[in-house]
Amino acid sequence: MNSFTEENYLKAIFKLSKHKEEVSTNAVADELNTKASSVTDMIKKLADKKLVNYAPYKGVNLTDAGRKIAVSVIRKHRLWEVFLVDKLKFKWDEVHDLAEELEHINSEELTERLEEFLEFPKYDPHGDPIPDKNGNIDRHKEQTLADLSINETGIIVGVKDHSKSYLNYLDNVGLVLGAEVQILGVVEFDNSMSISINKQGKTIISNQASKNLYIKKPN
Amino acid sequence: MNSFTEENYLKAIFKLSKHKEEVSTNAVADELNTKASSVTDMIKKLADKKLVNYAPYKGVNLTDAGRKIAVSVIRKHRLWEVFLVDKLKFKWDEVHDLAEELEHINSEELTERLEEFLEFPKYDPHGDPIPDKNGNIDRHKEQTLADLSINETGIIVGVKDHSKSYLNYLDNVGLVLGAEVQILGVVEFDNSMSISINKQGKTIISNQASKNLYIKKPN
DNA sequence: TAATATTTTTAGACTTATCTAAATTTATTT
DNA sequence: AAATAAATTTAGATAAGTCTAAAAATATTA
Secondary structure (H helix, E strand, O other), rough: OOHHHHHHHHHHHHHOOOOOOOOOOOHHHHHHOOOOOOOOHHHHHHHHHOOOEEOOOEEEEEOOOHHHHHHHHHHHHHHHHHHHHHHOOOOOOOOHHHHHHHHOOOOHHHHHHHHHHHOOOEEEEOOOOOOOOOOOOOOOOOHHHOOOOOEEEEEEEEEOOOOOHHHHHHHHOOOOOOOEEEEEEEOOOOOOOOEOOOOEEEEEEEEEOOOOEEEOOOO | OHHHHHHHHHHHHHHHOOOOEEEOOOEEEEEEHOOOHHHHHHHHHHOOOEEEEOOOOOOEOHHHHHHHEEEEEEEEHHHHHHHHHHOOOOOOOOOHHHHHHHOOOOHHHHHHHHHHOOOOOOOOOOEEEEEOOOOOOOOOOOEEEOOOHHHHHHHHEEEEEOOOOHHHHHHHHHOOOOOHHHEEEEEOOOOEEEEEOOOOEEEEOOHHHOEEEEEEEEO
């Protein structure tokens, strides 16, 4: 059995591994709001358990065993988010902290029954793919709204930034999952965009906002 | 904020308070499968937080603040049990350990939405009353099957023993919540009973089994 | 490449919850 | 009421996870 803390470290390392092969001590410390010295200690412990590969001063990465645990935690997190939003009617900006606790309840039986109860969702309320019970994840296509050019159209399929403030803002302007966005214009100076949402009106959004929205181009 | 451990101690003291006004250190140690010395330490900590009244060598009991926390944990435990049985189709003998983890997730919002989702159940799958959000509990009528005499009839409304083996046994003989039991005979020697269940057949049950079944007499 | 800056690790301390063993208090017997 | 037994508390250790400050390693810059 692994503690909540160990699971959180594995999850953080998994997340950071997307950007870099070797994850630095400081990166983990930042991600978990802790100190580098604490990270070193925990990494050694995880290395003893063969959950990470670790060479002092060189960074860490997950072993297959470590990755398996990380993915299973993410799977639970995302399933619980679906439960909270679909069944308990929470909003997408309210569920992260609760899922952060629920994800550590380790029962395969519970996870599978929950998944079935939710009718095998493929994505969580933020559009992130839910790993299946074997640990396979539908890799996110990394196209964002900021990548589109004038007159192009995209369907919102996910968000990169999960902060309350961002999600709340998106709700307010109507940029929710499934919305169809068309680029009306781009300001060269700061890359802010003028867009229409579901063929309606004209909204101005910053580059910061547009590059955190995952989209899919229509077929 | 209180730790999982503190909540478990409060819950244990609450449970034991039903039988005795002052709860002994050893009783708590037994209930939580820990040592008396550990209990003494934790009780002092809870006393510092004004969650229990404690006089060395004299036992503990809960303050109003402590009782409030204990009841809220029990409320969450029982609501989650309903969720696990009604929605996820677990059996009543499978849910205790999971509810034991879920009960420590502290979010009033979550608890109230869960309660609403479950349509405000009054009892958990073992027939135990679910405290309302103000901490009021429907006190259990303490009548058991063992209290009935020949030819009397009772409806099963709860179980006192929550062990897997007992619940499993009850399932096997058909002694589930709502079943109507009539006493056909009592053996004076060991107080074992011969009963009919839902007016069907004849089953022999031990005194140990009958005194752990709460019943309600028909009106 | 030498000097400086940054990152990472080590050393030692602290907190929470636990334990064993010994000491103390309360309860029970004779 | 004294002696013994049982229950409870204290003292000192241990393990997990964290921290600060100092030391060591690596990276950067002039």
